[in-house]
Amino acid sequence: YDRLTSMCAPVRFTGSNFRKETAQEKLERLKQLMKQRKESL
Numbered sequence: 001y002d003r004l005t006s007m008c009a010p011v012r013f014t015g016s017n018f019r020k021e022t023a024q025e026k027l028e029r030l031k032q033l034m035k036q037r038k039e040s041l
Helices: 002-007 018-040
Strands: none
């Protein structure tokens, strides 16, 4: 940590976390696929 802070300037991000949003969308799609598969068995 000390090495990074001595060589780099901190940057503050204030936007939304797009990776978290994308992961949530993928999880919902997976749930739907699993539900469809279960219903077809």
